[in-house]
Every structure is written in C-alpha cells, then in structure tokens.
Amino acid sequence: MSHRSRLATVAGAAILSGLFFVPDASAHGIVGVQDLPIPRWLFGWAASIVLVVSFVGLAVMWPKPKLQEPRERRLAPVPRILDPLFGLFGVFIFFVTVYAGLAGTDVDSANLAPTMVYVIVWVGAVFVAILFGDWWKAVSPWRALGRFGGWVAQRIGGDALPAPLPYPERLGRWPAAIGLVGFAWVELVWTRHTEPSVIAVLLIVYAIVMLVGMSLYGVEAWTRNADAFGVYFGLFARMSPLRWERGAVFGRPPLGGLPSLDPRAGTLAVMLVAIGTTTFDGFSQGPVWNDLAPKLTDLIADLGFSQATALQIAFTIGLLLVIGVVTGLFWLGINGMKTVSTQYSAHELARMFAHTLVPIAAAYVVAHYFSLLAYQGQALAYLASNPLGDVLAPGDTGIFGTAGWTIDYGWVGANAIWYVQVAALVIGHVCGLILAHDRAISVYGNAREATRSQYWMLAVMVAFTSLGLWLLSAANA
Amino acid sequence: MTVLAHLGTDHWWASLLYLMPVLIVVAGIGFTSWRDKRREAAEGPDGPDDGSATTPPDSSEAP
Numbered sequence: 209m210s211h212r213s214r215l216a217t218v219a220g221a222a223i224l225s226g227l228f229f230v231p232d233a234s235a236h237g238i239v240g241v242q243d244l245p246i247p248r249w250l251f252g253w254a255a256s257i258v259l260v261v262s263f264v265g266l267a268v269m270w271p272k273p274k275l276q277e278p279r280e281r282r283l284a285p286v287p288r289i290l291d292p293l294f295g296l297f298g299v300f301i302f303f304v305t306v307y308a309g310l311a312g313t314d315v316d317s318a319n320l321a322p323t324m325v326y327v328i329v330w331v332g333a334v335f336v337a338i339l340f341g342d343w344w345k346a347v348s349p350w351r352a353l354g355r356f357g358g359w360v361a362q363r364i365g366g367d368a369l370p371a372p373l374p375y376p377e378r379l380g381r382w383p384a385a386i387g388l389v390g391f392a393w394v395e396l397v398w399t400r401h402t403e404p405s406v407i408a409v410l411l412i413v414y415a416i417v418m419l420v421g422m423s424l425y426g427v428e429a430w431t432r433n434a435d436a437f438g439v440y441f442g443l444f445a446r447m448s449p450l451r452w453e454r455g456a457v458f459g460r461p462p463l464g465g466l467p468s469l470d471p472r473a474g475t476l477a478v479m480l481v482a483i484g485t486t487t488f489d490g491f492s493q494g495p496v497w498n499d500l501a502p503k504l505t506d507l508i509a510d511l512g513f514s515q516a517t518a519l520q521i522a523f524t525i526g527l528l529l530v531i532g533v534v535t536g537l538f539w540l541g542i543n544g545m546k547t548v549s550t551q552y553s554a555h556e557l558a559r560m561f562a563h564t565l566v567p568i569a570a571a572y573v574v575a576h577y578f579s580l581l582a583y584q585g586q587a588l589a590y591l592a593s594n595p596l597g598d599v600l601a602p603g604d605t606g607i608f609g610t611a612g613w614t615i616d617y618g619w620v621g622a623n624a625i626w627y628v629q630v631a632a633l634v635i636g637h638v639c640g641l642i643l644a645h646d647r648a649i650s651v652y653g654n655a656r657e658a659t660r661s662q663y664w665m666l667a668v669m670v671a672f673t674s675l676g677l678w679l680l681s682a683a684n685a
Numbered sequence: 686m687t688v689l690a691h692l693g694t695d696h697w698w699a700s701l702l703y704l705m706p707v708l709i710v711v712a713g714i715g716f717t718s719w720r721d722k723r724r725e726a727a728e729g730p731d732g733p734d735d736g737s738a739t740t741p742p743d744s745s746e747a748p
Contacts, residue, residue, distance in 0.1 A: 249702040256706030496700075547718070663714045671707045678703035 243623060248681040251626075255634045255677065256670045262638045263666045266645040267659040273650040275643065278464035283450075283457050291454065294343075295352025302349035302411070308595040309408025316402040317587070318597030325407055326395060327584045331577040333441050338570055341452050342445035345431070348438055350418035354427040357419070372426035375433060380473025383421075385481050387436025389531075392485035396492065397523040399516060439478055443469070443566050444573075447639075463639055466566055467647065471559040479565035480538060483672075484531030486572040487679065491530055492523065494682030501526070537668055538565065544664020549652065560651060561665070564644040568672055571636020575629040575676055582620050589613045626684070633676045637669045 301324070309321035316322045336343050345351065361369055400406050421430040431438040446465030451458045469475065491497050501522055508518035542558045552560070590613045591597075593606025605611045644665050648658035 247699065247702075249699050252703045253706050256710065260710065544714075663718070667707065667710050667714055670710045674703045674707050678700060681703070682700070 244626065248626075248677065248684075251630050252674045252677040252681075255630065255637075255673045258634050259637055259641065259666065259670055259673060262641055263645075263659075263662070266641060267655065270642075270645055271649070271655040273646050275461065275464060275646045276467050276650050278461050278467070280451065280458045280460045280464075283459045286452065286455060286457055288455055291346060292352075294346035295348075295355065298347030298349040299352050301347075302415070304595060306408045306411050308597075309404040309406075309411070312404055312596030313598070314404060315597055316404060318591075318594075319404040320591040320595035320597075321404040321407045321411075322402050323584060323587050323591055325411070326402075327580060328588055329437075330391075330395075331573065331581050332585060333437075334444050334570065334573045334577075335581065337441045337444040338447050338574075341448040341450040341457075342442050343452075344438060344441035344445075346452070348431065348435070350415050350422070350435065351427060351431050351438065353415070354419060354422035354431075357423070358427060372429070373424055375425045375429040378473060379433065380475065381433050381439055381478050382474035383434035384436045384439035385474050385477035387434070388440060388478060388481045388485065389527075391436060392481070392488075392527065393524065396485065396489055397520050397527060399520060433472075433474075440482065443475075443478065443482075444570055446563075447567060447570060463567065463643060466563040466643055469563040469566075471562045476538075476558055476562040476565070479562060479569050480535045481531055482569040483565065483572055484534040485527065486569070486576050487534055487675065488527045488530040490576050490676075490679030490683055492526065494679060496682070497526060537671055541665040541668035544667070545648075545661045547664075548657065548661040552651070561644055561647060564640045564647065564665075567636045567639035567643065568669075571632045571639075572676060574632035574636070575680060578628050578632070579620075579625045582625070583615055583617060586613075586615045622684075626680075629680050630677065633673050637673045640669055641666065 305321050305324045308319055308324075312319045312321070333344055394401050394410065418430070418435055421434050424430075425434075432442075433439065446469060447463055448465065449460055449462045451460060451465060492501075501519070504522040504525065505515065505518045508521050509515055511518075513521065539554070539558070542554050542561065545557050545561075546552070546554050589610045590606070593608045593611035593613075594600060595607075600606060600611055641662075644662055645658060648661050649655055652658045652661055
C-alpha cells in the first residue's frame with residue numbers, strides 16, 4: 209500500500225464517519241440548550257474531520273521542517289525603564305490583592321482577591337501570553353522583588369556577595385509542575401478556595417517560597433524552573449509572534465518559540481498537569497462525576513473521615529486520575545510513534561515532542577475558561593473601584609468611579625461562546641499537529657517516515673478534541 | 686440514523702457519539718498498520734527497501 213493511499217484510507221474513513229449520519233441529523237434541526245443548529249456531538253465529528261484533513265494536508269504540502277529554526281526580526285526598541293516600571297506595577301497589584309484579602313469583606317464576589325487570582329491572572333494571563341508574549345516575566349511580583357533585593361544586596365555587599373548556588377539540573381521544571389498541581393488542588397478541590405483571607409495568606413506563603421528560592425539559586429534560574437506561574441505562562445508565551453528581550457521586541461512566526469523549548473526534566477509534566485487539571489475542571493461539572501462523586505465520598509466517609517474531608521479526598525483522587533488519563537493518552541501516541549522506528553526510546557520521543565502539547569493546553573484553557581473571563585472578568589471594573597468590598601455611601605462610586613458597574617451577561621451569547629470553544633479546540637489541536645509534523649520531519653529526515661510516525665499522534669489529537677468537546681457539552685447540558 | 690439524529694444531547698448515548706471519531710480513526714490506523722506489516726512480511730527481506738526501520742532484520746517471517 210503506497211504512502212498516499214494509506215493516507216487516503218485514514219482520511220476517507222474519518223470523512224465517511226462524519227458524513228454518515230449528518231444528513232438526517234442536521235435535517236431534523238436538533239436544538240440544544242444553546243439553540244445550536246446541529247447537536248453538539250456533530251461538532252466533535254466535524255472537528256475530527258478537520259484534524260484528519262489537516263493531517264493529510266501537512267503530509268502532502270509540508271515536506272521540510274519550517275519551524276525548527278524560525279527567523280526572527282527586531283521590530284522595535286523597548287525602553288529599559290519599562291522593566292522596573294512593570295515590575296513595580298506587579299508588586300503594587302500584589303500588595304493591593306493581599307491587602308484586600310486580609311482587610312476586605314469575606315464575601316468572595318465583592319472582594320478583589322478571588323477575581324484577581326482565579327480570573328484575571330490565572331486565566332487572563334494565558335490569553336495575553338498567547339497574543340503578546342511573556343508579559344508575566346515583566347510583572348511577576350516575586351521576580352521584581354527578587355531582582356530589587358539582588359540590586360540592593362549588590363550595592364551593599366559588592367563583590368563580597370556570594371554567587372548563587374547552581375540550580376540542580378535533575379530538578380528541572382518539576383517544582384513548577386508540583387506547584388501547578390498544588391494551585392489546581394486549591395482551586396478545584398479545597399472547599400475554602402474562595403475565601404479572600406485564605407487567598408491572601410497563600411499568596412504571601414508562595415511569595416516567601418519564591419524569594420527564598422531566588423536568594424539561593426538566583427532570580428532567573430529559579431523563575432525559569434520553579435515558579436509555577438512563570439513556567440506556565442512562559443510556555444504559552446512561546447506561541448506568541450512576539451518575543452521580548454531587554455531593550456527590544458522581536459517578531460517571529462506564530463508557534464515559532466515552541467520548537468526551541470528546552471525539554472528539561474519536568475517540562476512534559478507541566479504540560480500534562482495543565483491539560484489534566486483543566487480537563488478535571490470540566491469533568492467535575494459533568495453528570496458522570498456528579499453521579500460518581502457522592503458514591504466515592506460515602507465510601508471514603510465510611511472509613512471514618514468527615515463528609516467534608518471525604519469530599520475533598522474524592523476530588524483529589526479524581527484530579528489525580530484525570531491527570532493520569534491525560535498522561536496515558538499522550539504515552540499511547542508516543543508509543544505508537546515508536547512502532548515506526550526503534551531509533552529513539554519512548555522517553556526520548558516524549559521529550560522531543562513535549563512542545564506539541566502547549567497549543568493543546570492553550571486550547572483547553574481558552575475553551576474551558578473563555579466564558580469565565582468574558583463574564584467574571586468584567587467584575588474587575590467594579591472591584592478596582594472598591595477592592596475591599598466596603599459598603600459604600602449612596603452616590604459614592606469608589607476610587608475610579610466604577611463601583612456601581614455590574615456584569616453584562618448579554619454582551620456575548622451562549623452560541624458565540626460555544627463557537628469560540630469549538631474553534632479554540634480545533635485550532636489548538638491543528639497547531640499541535642503542525643508542530644508534531646514539523647518536528648517529525650526534522651527527527652526522521654523525510655516526510656514519508658514523519659507522516660507514518662504521526663498516525664498515532666493524530667489519534668491522540670482526535671481523542672483530546674473529542675474529550676474536550678464532550679466535557680464542554682456535558683458541562684453545558 | 687433517525688434514532689441517532691433524535692438523540693440530541695440529553696440522552697447518555699450522545700456521550701458515546703463523541704467517542705465514534707476516535708474509534709474510527711484508531712480502526713483506520715490499525716487496519717493500515719496491519720496491512721503494512723502483512724505486506725512487508727509477504728515481501729520478505731528481498732522486497733523493495735522502503736527505508737523503514739521496522740523492516741524485519743531476518744527472513745524468519747518470509748514465506
């Protein structure tokens with residue numbers, strides 16, 4: 209069987225599968241909760257067809273690697289004063305958030321801290337990083353404080369200051385991966401996660417850990433490897449067409465920063481945790497988990513735990529299991545690749561293709577949290593004017609005059625959100641296919657072998673896309 | 686087909702429909718892999734060298 213006919217078989221099977229039931233289904237005009245013209249599962253089929261067609265298109269029209277060494281060009285100079293200014297801004301926001309958490313109201317929707325951490329930073333920063341590059345590096349409060357501390361120490365100590373310890377290579381990005389699991393656990397499992405004072409204390413503890421780490425191993429080495437937020441946003445920033453360096457901004461092709469990602473220890477874990485935790489967030493809102501969780505909780509409560517503790521243990525088990533399932537899916541794709549050539553071990557292949565998970569993680573974040581950002585993100589307008597959530601006197605509109613603003617739930621409809629979610633998943637996975645194909649050509653030397661090696665990776669991408677749409681559909685049902 | 690079209694999104698069967706594309710793609714890939722291996726085995730060590738590293742190193746599987 210020739211290479212092209214093999215491709216045609218795969219493509220044909222998928223396209224036929226998509227077309228088989230479409231006429232009847234669309235003719236009946238099934239109307240979902242979101243008033244969609246076709247059932248939501250049909251979007252899953254259509255997305256799969258797009259992936260298969262993209263795969264075939266890449267095999268035919270992308271014979272040489274194009275992204276392994278992308279060209280960069282200097283776009284504009286950036287005044288160096290901006291670096292400390294952005295850092296100062298980040299430190300200011302950090303202290304305002306901590307102060308609001310400690311001194312403000314306990315009502316989480318009226319306090320700045322929960323929205324700032326869970327919506328503006330955790331979700332919003334990903335969107336900004338994908339579009340504009342690594343902005344978190346500039347505003348990271350602990351990095352700014354660390355650099356300021358280093359500058360002061362240099363002034364006082366001069367050459368007598370001891371050099372930072374070498375960062376342990378074996379640790380790699382594992383501290384960041386563990387930090388991400390910790391953050392996800394707080395957000396998705398811990399029952400006190402929205403209490404403003406708890407958030408403030410956690411922020412202080414995290415900042416202290418970061419400052420201690422930076423003082424031992426140096427600011428850059430620590431933030432590049434061990435700062436969960438820095439590593440997480442930094443990976444998404446590699447998708448951006450912009451790269452910021454001290455003194456200049458450079459332009460590059462979109463996704464161009466990913467092939468040069470150094471796949472040191474823990475990098476793959478960061479991406480798998482990112483996808484796994486987002487997946488669990490969606491899964492935990494669906495009917496399957498809502499049926500399962502009470503049973504699991506009762507089972508754990510029977511062992512002598514309180515109902516609240518049992519519920520948290522059940523959610524912890526669910527979170528870890530879903531991360532495990534996502535990891536298993538990726539390893540299936542990697543082991544499938546290994547059947548084509550035994551030249552590389554599965555471990556080597558996993559490291560070589562780790563960067564292809566970044567756009568998938570981005571797709572999951574955009575798809576799952578777009579509505580949160582679109583709606584709850586608006587709360588920043590009134591929270592900025594009244595960060596503590598004080599009861600204001602009649603006519604008092606707060607610091608910026610926007611304390612009376614409310615969230616407009618009508619500015620983007622349910623259908624529009626669904627289309628954004630579907631588009632994000634499809635585009636993210638097509639980007640993953642492009643990166644994997646480009647790397648495979650570079651690794652295997654020719655388009656034919658590269659395409660063969662990616663058959664199972666295609667199956668993994670289709671699985672991730674279908675899983676993502678199923679989760680969204682279940683959560684919306 | 687009509688039954689499937691009427692499933693909408695409320696029935697639990699609709700969840701299984703999300704799995705269908707995955708199964709079809711996996712089946713397609715599995716079938717082509719099986720065919721490739723069968724063909725390579727039939728061609729034996731003297732068959733056309735396609736550069737694949739998965740070509741068996743000895744002739745034990747050749748007819």
